[in-house]
Amino acid sequence: xxxxxxxxxxxxxxxxxxxxxxxxxxxxxxxxxxxxxxxxxxxxxxxxxxxxxxxxxxxxxxxxxxxxxxxxxxxxxxxxxxxxxxxxxxxxxxxxxxxxxxxxxxxxxxxxxxxxxxxxxxxxxxxxxxxxxxxxxxxxxxxxxxxxxxxxxxxxxxxxxxxxxxxxxxxxxxxxxxxxxxxxxxxxxxxxxxxxxxxxxxxxxxxxxxxxxxxxxxxxxxxxxxxxxxxxxxxxxxxxxxxxxxxxxxxxxxxxxxxxxxxxxxxxxxxxxxxxxxxxxxxxxxxxxxxxxxxxxxxxxxxxxxxxxxxxxxxxxxxxxxxxxxxxxxxxxxxxxxxxxxxxxxxxxxxxxxxxxxxxxxxxxxxxxxxxxxxxxxxxxxxxxxxxxxxxxxxxxxxxxxxxxxxxxxxxxxxxxxxxxxxxxxxxxxxxxxxxxxx
Amino acid sequence: xxxxxxxxxxxxxxxxxxxxxxxxxxxxxxxxxxxxxxxxxxxxxxxxxxxxxxxxxxxxxxxxxxxxxxxxxxxxxxxxxxxxxxxxxxxxxxxxxxxxxxxxxxxxxxxxxxxxxxxxxxxxxxxxxxxxxxxxxxxxxxxxxxxxxxxxxxxxxxxxxxxxxxxxxxxxxxxxxxxxxxxx
Numbered sequence: 001x002x003x004x005x006x007x008x009x010x011x012x013x014x015x016x017x018x019x020x021x022x023x024x025x026x027x028x029x030x031x032x033x034x035x036x037x038x039x040x041x042x043x044x045x046x047x048x049x050x051x052x053x054x055x056x057x058x059x060x061x062x063x064x065x066x067x068x069x070x071x072x073x074x075x076x077x078x079x080x081x082x083x084x085x086x087x088x089x090x091x092x093x094x095x096x097x098x099x100x101x102x103x104x105x106x107x108x109x110x111x112x113x114x115x116x117x118x119x120x121x122x123x124x125x126x127x128x129x130x131x132x133x134x135x136x137x138x139x140x141x142x143x144x145x146x147x148x149x150x151x152x153x154x155x156x157x158x159x160x161x162x163x164x165x166x167x168x169x170x171x172x173x174x175x176x177x178x179x180x181x182x183x184x185x186x187x188x189x190x191x192x193x194x195x196x197x198x199x200x201x202x203x204x205x206x207x208x209x210x211x212x213x214x215x216x217x218x219x220x221x222x223x224x225x226x227x228x229x230x231x232x233x234x235x236x237x238x239x240x241x242x243x244x245x246x247x248x249x250x251x252x253x254x255x256x257x258x259x260x261x262x263x264x265x266x267x268x269x270x271x272x273x274x275x276x277x278x279x280x281x282x283x284x285x286x287x288x289x290x291x292x293x294x295x296x297x298x299x300x301x302x303x304x305x306x307x308x309x310x311x312x313x314x315x316x317x318x319x320x321x322x323x324x325x326x327x328x329x330x331x332x333x334x335x336x337x338x339x340x341x342x343x344x345x346x347x348x349x350x351x352x353x354x355x356x357x358x359x360x361x362x363x364x365x366x367x368x369x370x371x372x373x374x375x376x377x378x379x380x381x382x383x384x385x386x387x388x389x390x391x392x393x394x395x396x397x398x399x400x401x402x403x404x405x406x407x408x409x410x411x412x413x414x415x416x417x418x419x420x421x422x423x424x425x426x427x428x429x430x431x432x433x434x435x436x437x438x439x
Numbered sequence: 440x441x442x443x444x445x446x447x448x449x450x451x452x453x454x455x456x457x458x459x460x461x462x463x464x465x466x467x468x469x470x471x472x473x474x475x476x477x478x479x480x481x482x483x484x485x486x487x488x489x490x491x492x493x494x495x496x497x498x499x500x501x502x503x504x505x506x507x508x509x510x511x512x513x514x515x516x517x518x519x520x521x522x523x524x525x526x527x528x529x530x531x532x533x534x535x536x537x538x539x540x541x542x543x544x545x546x547x548x549x550x551x552x553x554x555x556x557x558x559x560x561x562x563x564x565x566x567x568x569x570x571x572x573x574x575x576x577x578x579x580x581x582x583x584x585x586x587x588x589x590x591x592x593x594x595x596x597x598x599x600x601x602x603x604x605x606x607x608x609x610x611x612x613x614x615x616x617x618x619x620x621x622x623x
Contacts, residue, residue: 168560
């Protein structure tokens with residue numbers, strides 16, 4: 001592997017790193033001791049200066065988000081760790097929760113001190129049983145040592161932390177959906193404004209940060225903003241965890257310096273395309289970002305700006321690779337099914353439109369496509385995008401539109417094949433499809 | 440009328456004390472009720488609503504919104520196969536096909552002896568070790584039909600505990616030599 005800076009995965013291969021003794025033996029919890037002696041506002045300034053951006057997908061500057069929290073509002077400030085990792089293709093936070101739970105806790109404590117928050121919650125997706133258990137154990141250890149609770153490290157600072165298990169709803173990864181869920185309701189997102197920084201959980205100022213974002217804080221506070229800025233690019237400083245999956249030889253979680261070339265990442269970290277096949281396309285940032293064809297990767301680097309220039313996004317870093325055997329209509333259907341299943345049902349365009357889009361892709365694959373189907377999907381997408389409370393609407397339409405835009409001939413050939421056939425004959429295309437679902 | 444154990448009662452009260460608002464305990468309380476009843480039935484809804492001070496209809500709303508609360512009984516061993524893109528690319532379809540044949544039931548049905556059921560679910564965050572499934576609360580990764588078949592045979596013989604208990608925060612023992620996680 002080329003010389004990427006290891007900030008988050010530095011000790012990931014040490015088998016005892018998840019324990020208090022293992023974590024402390026490698027310098028763990030030494031940074032928070034120092035931070036507790038700092039002016040909280042200085043901590044915020046340092047994080048702002050580091051250029052750290054939200055690693056859950058949106059990429060919003062973390063320090064700026066913290067700066068929105070009103071100080072002395074008379075209400076408590078709450079800190080929530082978004083560990084509801086559910087974006088298809090993404091499994092990076094899981095690695096941190098399982099193998100570095102104390103790093104996540106130390107990051108939480110740094111954020112809590114900066115925000116002067118006395119209560120925080122780790123919201124973990126319900127299916128992550130093992131990461132849940134590891135996190136609970138780590139928190140119990142921290143309480144025993146006096147690193148959580150009253151008068152932490154003799155600083156006079158009090159902080160309590162709980163772990164909350166989700167129960168299988170993708171939408172709770174959206175920060176206001178998460179807040180609703182934590183309040184004991186259906187996880188249906190709220191209209192913004194007001195933003196959570198002002199009115200969040202229990203009506204109080206709230207910061208929701210992704211696990212990976214929080215886990216970067218101990219390193220930043222230990223080594224300084226300038227050292228963090230020295231990694232990556234000017235606008236995308238630091239490192240990013242990339243979860244690589246699909247048709248590659250070495251799937252897994254990799255920490256890269258932002259700005260690393262995509263083609264090199266595929267060839268070196270991912271070990272190239274499996275079975276000697278050719279690369280067809282990638283989805284670089286989780287299933288809700290646009291697809292890139294193999295011929296569009298030249299000169300593209302893995303950072304927020306370069307991906308944006310290429311017409312896609314870094315997102316959560318859920319990097320899905322597809323080889324030449326993949327049928328893009330299958331991909332579009334697979335993801336359309338995901339989004340129609342996960343719609344929270346609050347906004348009509350998303351709740352209904354998602355199902356319609358799925359049905360149309362289905363009929364195209366079943367050999368019953370009609371001449372205007374692609375136009376119809378485009379029309380539906382236009383009525384969903386921008387017409388919903390939360391960004392799920394955009395997430396839903398993006399894979400549908402980008403698969404059709406980048407590979408129109410694959411959709412057209414299926415539809416035309418039907419037009420050429422005698423009526424009522426159907427088509428066998430479904431059984432030959434690689435992703436065919438047995439239902 | 441179903442009864443709930445003293446341990447369940449004690450645990451829910453402990454959980455309630457951890458949150459600024461007791462309604463926040465509705466989700467863990469539902470897990471605990473499900474642990475005792477096997478699924479979330481009317482008694483569970485009523486018990487939870489009394490504990491967390493919410494109207495039964497609001498507890499029902501929560502129980503039906505989230506997929507991990509079973510509204511109908513599932514098999515003692517419930518297999519959830521991830522069907523989303525990364526798993527589909529690496530052959531998840533064959534896993535489902537195999538389960539359908541082996542168990543002789545469709546998704547969401549339970550075998551006559553009450554032991555097995557399966558369903559297809561959305562991305563479980565195990566894309567780098569695809570295809571995969573969840574056996575109750577344990578992940579089973581880098582799956583092949585042969586590997587799953589062998590595991591199911593062992594489970595039928597050894598009857599292991601594969602559930603995460605929200606009463607104790609302990610994940611079942613699982614099967615010896617089956618790793619808890621294969622993610623890298």
